[in-house]
Amino acid sequence: MxxxxxxxxxxxxxxxxxxxxxxxxxxxxxxxxxxxxxxxxxxxxxxxxxxxxxxxxxxxxxxxxxxxxxxxxxxxxxxxxxxxxxxxxxxxxxxxxxxxxxxxxxxxxxxxxxxxxxxxxxxxxxxxxxxxxxxxEGLYNYAIVCQEVATTYQKDEDPKAMNDFLLEAGEKLEKIINMDESFALAYYHLGYHYYNQSQYIKSKVIWEEAMKLGLDEDIIAEIQENLGKMDYKVQYEEGYSLVFQGKFEEGLEKLLPLEEEYNDWWNLLFILGIAYKNMGEIDKARLYFEKILILRPKQVDTLVELALCEASSFNMERAVEILEQAAKLKEDPEILCNLGMAYLNVGNIDDAIYYIERAYELNPEDEITISCMRELGNYRIN
Known part of the structure; x- marks a missing residue:
């Protein structure tokens, strides 16, 4: 083992x-x-x-x-x-x-x-x-003690160690239910592990299974309360999973009903923006990304997505401006490549060379960066 x-x-x-x-x-x-x-x-x-x-x-x-x-x-x-x-x-x-x-x-x-x-x-x-x-039974007790040790590392402010012990406990609980599908308490604790990892659909499934297997009334009541509180998180996870599968309209059906009550939840707004962007509804996508930046002005991923919206609308100067903000916040090869290509599109070859070559320095094996370097070669003065 x-x-x-x-x-x-x-x-x-x-x-x-x-x-x-x-x-x-x-x-x-x-x-x-x-x-x-x-x-x-x-x-x-x-x-x-x-x-x-x-x-x-x-x-x-x-x-x-x-x-x-x-x-x-x-x-x-x-x-x-x-x-x-x-x-x-x-x-x-x-x-x-x-x-x-x-x-x-x-x-x-x-x-x-x-x-x-x-x-x-x-x-x-x-x-x-x-x-x-x-x-x-020994494996179950091992998982429970791992959870207890994790709390000591939490108190010591050692998140790496805490996470390792929680992952260890979760792995062993999964092993238990593979060995014995009727071990109700393993399902109960495993539900919390999935919940804490933001895997809400898995948490819901595992807790519902735990209740079928027979637990104390107090524990069942606790699970039912948890399920009620996290219902919107399950719906959100279902929605963004559909969006990332390319099922944008189905994803929106799950996500849009959440917007009225959670209109300041930037993660929700971001996925809504991504869905509309991929559906070609750039104006709607832009509105969501701009709203996020009011809430979180330094949210780098949102800045990049807004810049891409501007670029797709041929607002290249605005795209360059936004990508410059993102690059100042995070020197990431993907951001630098996007900024370099944006400069290339407005005819600023020197800045394009600088940012794309810098991206290549940071990650010379990245396929997108390599592609941008090839594109840059067409513009270089021999």
Whole structure:
């Protein structure tokens, strides 16, 4: 099983020490054959320190303390070089004594979760699902702990880490419902993941499925409230999806009814403008883009679209003026190419050369930029 959050846990290896156990040393476990070169086994630093303080260091290192640290290491790094040997050791130990690895890892995860130590909780539950990837309940608990860890990164204002843990949780929830289509709580939590990613149609579908599977009345009421609140967002997503599929009239049927109530929602106005522009109704498109710029004067994509409307109406001087504003806000190859071609159309070859060549410097592999460079070649003075 793959995990996207290993890198955030690797620092926890600082809490482990490693000792080399030789093949023919005193340490022996029935059912497990030590590699001929021995094995580096982990021990938690706290175990060693406690053994030293109590002058029982020789008893601090035993099968159970090694097993605990192995589970911990597997949970930290799913790609650790000795993991396969650790698994052999753990399963041999499980067969020898009354030791249930799955139950132990689950217990330790719950224990640390209740103590508020969510990273350690995550490590143990991650070890469980690494050792038992078919354990759906363990996978669900893993996703929930990932969500909890994400909130700590949110408080620490680390959006990259927060997003990685949320994506990890979402991926594992999707895995759960692929394994068990009746796992209602996985659908419930997954609905929030889609919602937070602005995938409102998927969120609606998954929440409606959750309600069919049977949940507590309070949770059903919560879902119904969410569905009511996001109905307009679902309609918007359906509309812009149709627009980007080239079904402009169908998209407008979805989007126009939203305009009266959400007339200051610039994203909605933008998609309406795009639809009309692609239908050739330039005057209508222009009105939407101009309205957005009243609300958000520095919205670069809107400036570019308005400039293209002006260019299609042969108002090239106005198109140049607007594209200059956009280029000052964002030095993007596409914007610079549009500006260069606009200058070319008004006969300003020097500025056209400057902006198109600058676009090529920024991204020499872009097909549009390469095409503009070819076009520019027809105007160069040999």
């Amino acid at each position: 793959k995990f996207r959050i290993d890198k955030y846990l690797l620092k926890k290896t600082d809490e482990l020490a490693f000792i080399t156990v030789k093949k023919y040393g005193e340490f022996h476990l029935d059912g497990y054959e030590m590699p001929k070169d021995g094995l580096n086994v982990p021990i938690k630093n706290e175990v060693l320190v406690k053994g030293i303080k109590e002058k029982t260091a020789e008893h601090g290192v035993n099968s159970m303390s090694i097993a605990d640290a192995m589970i911990y290491m597997i949970g930290i790094d799913s790609q650790f070089v000795y993991n396969e040997e650790y698994k052999k050791f753990l399963f041999a130990l499980e067969n020898k004594i009354d030791f249930n690895i799955r139950a132990y890892a689950g217990y330790m995860s719950r224990k640390y979760f209740e103590l508020g130590e969510t990273t350690d909780s995550l490590i143990y539950i991650k070890a469980l699902v690494t050792l038992y990837p078919e354990d759906i």
